[in-house]
Amino acid sequence: MENEDKASNTDTHCKSTCSRISKHSSTSSAALKAQAKAEAARALLAYSKKDAAILKQKTELEANLHIFSSQKAVAAAEAEVAVYEEEEALSKIEQDHPLVGPPTSPKQRTTEYVQKHSYICSEGFKLQVDPLAFHKAAREQCEKATNAEIDLNSSHSAGKAKVKVEHLAQKNE
Numbered sequence: 001m002e003n004e005d006k007a008s009n010t011d012t013h014c015k016s017t018c019s020r021i022s023k024h025s026s027t028s029s030a031a032l033k034a035q036a037k038a039e040a041a042r043a044l045l046a047y048s049k050k051d052a053a054i055l056k057q058k059t060e061l062e063a064n065l066h067i068f069s070s071q072k073a074v075a076a077a078e079a080e081v082a083v084y085e086e087e088e089a090l091s092k093i094e095q096d097h098p099l100v101g102p103p104t105s106p107k108q109r110t111t112e113y114v115q116k117h118s119y120i121c122s123e124g125f126k127l128q129v130d131p132l133a134f135h136k137a138a139r140e141q142c143e144k145a146t147n148a149e150i151d152l153n154s155s156h157s158a159g160k161a162k163v164k165v166e167h168l169a170q171k172n173e
Helices: 002-096 106-117 130-172
Strands: 119-122 124-130
Touching: none
Parallel strands: none
Antiparallel strands: 119 124
């Protein structure tokens, strides 16, 4: 019987140990599951924070876009006002000083400007000058100066050549 008691004790001990191991295993399994849920919740929280930051940036960008759109509308309105004011000012000037005849060509305006301003002031006197004649006289003067310089250079060269010829002639003699 002693053997039976020992066997019975061993059986009971084994059952108790197995029961404890089973309880420990199910407890650790539940702990692992809870830990996994906590990790998943932390990951979701991190993504929620990023999502919130992006939504905040989106809201700021939309607000800035709205402000920019309003500024653009104001700038366009101000430009329109400026054009109307300029047109009104030009219209008033034309009413005060109407144009005589059709508009002139740029060439004609330039000619008129040159004639209007082509005079020489000398001690309070204004002398009218013909610009074309003045230009022609200046050109002739430049040509004379250039020709005189060429003549001086050529006469100087001719003089040198004459001296060399005379010098050579003396040597040969």
